[in-house]
Amino acid sequence: MAVVDDPLIELRGVNKHYGTLHVLQEIDLTVGRGEVVVVIGPSGSGKSTLCRAMNRLETVESGEILIEGRPLPEEGKALARLRAEVGMVFQSFNLFAHKTVLANVSLAQIKVRKRKREEADRRSLALLERVGLAAHADKFPAQLSGGQQQRVAIARALAMDPKALLFDEPTSALDPEMINEVLEVMQQLAQEGMTMVVVTHEMGFARSAANRVVFMADGRIVEDRAPEDFFTAPRSERAKDFLSKILKH
């Protein structure tokens, strides 16, 4: 297991089944403050489940998951706060279709952070500016491209002043020409020191933005290493096989 200076997210001995499928097997993983950990691996290896377990979108059966040394809260306001502090960006954006872009970014700030609408909107506009979408604040999600909608979803997560952001295949639902605009925003966040866990099939991003690459197969973490080491000299047969297939495409 990688040695981490200032742990923000810690998983120790985590297990989960779906029926007879042991989808997370004795997972030990620590994400340090300011680190970018990219999780890769074959389809069905448990990457999304791992990511979703970190803010309790999935429960686990055994083991510990700690944020800044504290166990994940189970319900209520504390859980809502956790999901603000450890924000999630989904493959499918999950924006409210009947609300404007600005309202989508402001809503949780008002509900969870208890900000006044004016303050929330001011922050939202600044964040939309940051992701290059201030001019679209009054539009509805359906009027935006997929890449733009995903940038709104990132602004929405940032609006909660998160300690960490989890990305679950953020570019998988996008047309190829829109992938880079989202990865560029993520790359920028990484450079600014945001703690990030990113499940992705984008190996270019893993190489350029990750501090560590976590390779999963069959519910286990098989390798957890610096990208330059992992991509040039994978140790396990599973990783060699995975890389040879994915890099052919």
Ligand SMILES: Nc1ncnc2c1ncn2[C@@H]1O[C@H](COP(=O)(O)OP(=O)(O)OP(=O)(O)O)[C@@H](O)[C@H]1O
């Ligand atoms: N709610 C569920 N109920 C039953 N099985 C599930 C559920 N969610 C996921 N699975 C199964 O658990 C396994 C791991 O799923 P998971 O989505 O975590 O994998 P993944 O590595 O993210 O895959 P992909 O790259 O295809 O998204 C898969 O075999 C999947 O079919």
